[in-house]
Amino acid sequence: MAEAREELGSTDAPEEDELVQAFDRIVGQGAQRLHRTWREVLTTGLAGGLEVGVGVAALFAVYAETGSHLLAGLAFSIGFIALLLARSELFTEGFLVPVTAVVAGRAGVGQLAKLWSGTLVANLVGGWLVMWVVVHALPELAATAVEQATTFVDAPLDLRAVCLSLLAGSAITLMTRMQQGAESEGGKIVAAVAGAFVLAGLVLFHSVLDSLIIFAGIHAGGPFGYGDWLAWFWYAALLNMAGGLLVVTALRLVRSKDLVEREREAVADGR
Template sequence: MGSSDFDIEDELLQEAATTVIEGSERLNRTWTELIVTGLFGGIDVGLGILAMILVKQATDSDILAGMAFGVGLLALKLAHSELFTEEFLLPINAVIAGQGTWLQILRLWSVSLVTNLLGGLVFVWIMVLGLPDYHRTIIESAASYLDHSSIIVMIALAMLAGATITLSTRMQQGTQNDVVAALTCMISGLLVIGLGMLHGALNAMVIFAAMLAGADISVLDFLGWFALVIPFNMLGGLCIITLPRVIRTHRVLKAVRTGELSLEKLEHQAMG
């Protein structure tokens, strides 16, 4: 086992330390910081949407378009922006360790979601104005997200999207190698877009673009789709990815919460 007092692997101890510290920082952002990082999260993903549409029209390949979309996920990492469902583990670990509150989590998630949508809307509005030759591809892409006859399929695709984006971020945080991080983003884009997964924040930007491009999609159509997808994005990210990781480091988080272990000592033990 590891060299710490908790009879736990050093890698898990380090994960607990970094997630608590980073989660606390995210929870305690000022309103201005939270709004700006959320807006830029939408704009950064908009870059991925732009690349996806370009490659989709040029190749008619969802797989290649998905890999191109990974540029947006990479932009999120490099710019330290905030995407809804991108990282559930950080703030939850911080709250369990007593370094934040559930009200702060609600603030983080709700503001991130709204500002992601607003930032993305602005970006795709400019995209639609500047790229009239790509309107048909945009509309077809949006239709593929909305046209599902089976609710079960939609639920499963939404859960897979939430889990994939959350796991992708955890993988990126587990490496200091920029090449590995970039490959992770490309693979995540390939899976999410290539398999037609449903992600509320990401797909919403394509749907917004299609509506601006003249698609026969009403606001009620979008809201009905959005209300179904978002809860299951959260369920996928929280239950499939976050919960098992919380369970395996719960003893450490509880020790920080009760004062048995300070954050400084936790960080020191994690560093070996």
């Protein structure tokens, strides 16, 4: 990759140097994630669901004590910090890095589909399991789980729901971009906290996070079921993808157009 961009890499402009380095990082990491085996995809996705579930438990606990979505959103950041440090996989974090690797020619669309589908299913399975444990371990949070879940299952598919879902996809992809641009672990953690605060604190419609909240509500005996979850989930997931891919990833790829073309040339030349 570096050979294909020697000219840009040797520029005197620090901003361009940083752009090249960030692009190299994104393509390299994306290619590595896309070449995982099914076993690796499913295990990292399952771990991601479990870690987000721990964040949801913290969200419930803080909301039950304070009634504040903003404070609960900060508490939820435990889940995103765990994802970051444990190098696990979350479905909605696959809208920038892997897609860039595919566009650059370092992996195929089939590999992207495998990563997305395997990660999403594993996230949901892991999250379902950990929320069952949370509800039975901490029954005092059951009422909070039902209350929080009702926000999503009762939401009509209207302009507000569409915008909340688009914002969620954009916000988490922006979080990924911020983490890619950070030079230190501390900077990446700050981005994780900021992303969690926006997603959970503002109660955006995030397909995985809020599915776990709904699962907790179902486990707690809420007056809704998996059909209600699915009726909400299908459009939230699609609009999350639209927000992440069309708003953040597309703009990033347009800015990196020259680097993408050089990368594709390097792949064609066997480098």
